[in-house]
Amino acid sequence: MTSDMARATDKTPTDAPETPGGGRIYRPLTDIVETDQGVSMMIEMPGVGPEDVEITLENRVLTIRGRVHPTRPETLELVHAEYGEGDFERAFTLSEDFDPDRIEAELRNGVLTLTLPRAPEAQPRKIAVRAA
Structure with a gap:
């Protein structure tokens, strides 16, 4: 059991960047869901x-x-x-399809949910077909 504990301790990430104060910065796990209306991101x-x-x-x-x-x-x-404690940081490059003025964020139980709606001109449109 002692050797298992030593191995678990050795798995502490040493390649994570650090803050100026010496704390670690982690890249949070993220799930991304795309719909016709936009994208939702769930970030741990x-x-x-x-x-x-x-x-x-x-x-x-x-x-x-x-x-x-x-x-x-x-x-x-x-x-x-x-469990390594530290701050979180993540960056995403967005296409021009999203409306930056309507982005919303909610934090609940350690999960940040971002809603990125598509700009109206980027949303799919249904085209009606007329009979001739």
Whole structure:
């Protein structure tokens, strides 16, 4: 059992970038669903509160950042850790099909859901066929 714990500890990501304060920055897992109306993105950011999320859109690049405030009891000493705490950052390049003024974001239970509606001119249209 001890060797299993040592191996689990060795799997801590060492290639994750770091913040200026020495904390890690993780690339959050993201699910993307596309519909005729637009795209929904579900981004996992455990430990991030709504006030700690920053979403920017500049030159068609959508950047999502989430800040985590580590919580460790001061009276306890960490013996083993498998969960790495750190901030989150992810960027996506968007096509011109999306309406930047209607993008919405909601954070619930550690999952940030972004709704990116298509611009009206980019949405599929149904063309009626007339009988001759």
